[in-house]
Amino acid sequence: MTDHPSTFKAAETHQEGIQWDDRASIHTAHDGQGILDGAKGLRRGTLAEMVAEVMAYPPERRGDFVIQKAGDHKLERAEIEALAARSDFPG
Structure with a gap:
């Protein structure tokens, strides 16, 4: 779970596992997304912080909330709860 791969100096930036410090934001589950979606975030922080907030x-x-993670990944309730249950969850 990382941001889109970078080509900076052509170095490989993909990291295995959960990147708990990636950028993320909490949104209401049915906020309509659209062109102004970034402005509809209720709270912003790291993925770990946002998982802890929803939990x-x-x-x-x-189920009223989703987490939108950098790299265009949307996490819904089941995935958020699964992340929170991981033994390496820092929250």
């Missing part, structure tokens, strides 16, 4: 909600509310 702080009661289970019945977690």
